[in-house]
Amino acid sequence: MMDNVFGLYNYWVVIFLMMTGFYIVISQRNLIKKVIGLNIFQTSVFLLYITIGKVEGGTAPIVSEGFNVYTNPLPSVLILTAIVVGVATTSVALALIVRIREAYETIEEDEILAQEKLT
């Protein structure tokens, strides 16, 4: 029981963040808040990958004398790419929001929908 709670501590954090982010994306009507939710959602996956890469008792993966066990560097490298993708996604999203604001003068999803219904 305690092993499940503390031994898998990282995974619980990942799941909590993932669901938080996902919930924000679904429930919020404000576009900026949606983007923030999306970011939390993506960040949880970054944590998942980094947790996968950790080897118990391993050091940083730099070859030197006296160390035999190294942490797996590959997931960290992968996540570096995923972080770049996340930043790109956020910037595209924010750019779209700026243009939505210019076109509709609001960034609330329901107000945009209401304007569409009228026209």
Add this chain to the structure above:
Amino acid sequence: MIKQNLLALQIVIPLIAAPLCILLRRRALVWGFAVLVCWLTFGISVVLLRQVLETGLVSYEMGGWAAPWGIEYRADPLSAFVLLFVSGIGAIVLSSAGLKDTALDEIPVSRQYLFFTLYLLCLTGLLGITITGDLFNVFVFLEISALSSYGLIGLGGRRQALPAAFQYLVMGTIGATFILIGIGLMYMMTGTLNMADMAERLVMADGGRTALVAFGFLTVGIGIKMALFPLHIWLPNAYAYAPSLVTAFLAATATKVSVYILLRFVFSVFGVTFAFETLGLGGVLMFLSLLGIFVASTVAIFQTNIKRMLAYSSVAQIGYMVLGISFASTTGLVAGIVHLFNHALIKGGLFMAMGCVMLRLKSVDIEDMAGIGRKMPFTMAAWAVGGLGLIGIPATAGFISKWYLIRAALEQNWWIVAVMVLISSLLAVIYVWRVIETAFFKEPSARAREAREAPLSMLLPTWVLVGATLFFGVMTSTSAGVAGRAAEVLLRVIP
């Protein structure tokens, strides 16, 4: 030298050409350059397909690092086939962007060079997904194509394009992140990212619950990306409000490549036994695809915006592809794969025709399209032929897909499914006929009276695509033959 590096060049050429488009800037220059690059890419994929059909598999080690550690690019019959039509349609659609008086005019002049950059980036992403043998690479290319397509949709002339692009961005990112989670869990079980290596190790790993969770995340993520009903809500608005050229390109290629990812993951990585016998994926896919076919076709009937109508029809057509896959038999897979190709041609042609209509009418509403068949006979004739293909009339490509689909259903005694496929085709008859009747038999609307025929630079690519649907409706041995090879490889009938 070139022959050995074909697989890399397929991706590298459009990738490097994309930023160069920003430097060229002038419309004539940048168009000529981008079209040249697209046709070059298409040429490479033709050579690749011929090589693959001779040898069965072409593999390339990126940077000289051997397979399970380095990134491997590999082309088997399925990926070579998808590469061929994605690059081919990319080239044909872009060719119509022309010098003046084309659908490109929907995009403001100051942003046109960006259109070409994003277009080539999107093409790179789609080809990359298809060609790579590395799981994480799939995610990276998926995001390259997705991010550029958000930009492309946002270029649309009407303001509705912006919320549509944003909605697609949110859904697309969730889908891609789900896929990323799935890949992470698979890496956790096996310690490899190479697909072929993964397939071998997954059998030994016996992941149990982890494999189950990974599979769940992957199928839902891919489902969002390929707009499988009920995960399709991003698609209709995105296709309806994007610039016509973008719609033609994305509708013909983007969702098809996502179906390819599904095929790759389910059949090549997880294997038929795990997905269909242990998990019963077939039943889920069959239910969702049939539901999607009927709901989306019915919704399509009530649309007034014809681009939106075709978008809903796309959701229904994705259903036919997935239905074929859900049988997990050779015939079923042939039906699914051949419909990837046929539907790409049909929808590409239909949306190109809509581009011609948009150019002349500045509208794609059914009311404005009344009587347009008399003013734009060649455009609407192309539309009509494409529409017949959508229904699946004999001698069009759409018939071949449905023929295989029904045969696959009858093989497994799913006669009720076969009947439902036939009934759903009647729904397609209704929405296609509605447009044909309005365009040819109604009094011209105010806008239609002032319209004239679309320029040859747009008609020619439209008719190339529509003509291809007729060609492959008669000469079935080519498309169905390659699809058959691909299906056999997927089911490991031949090693």
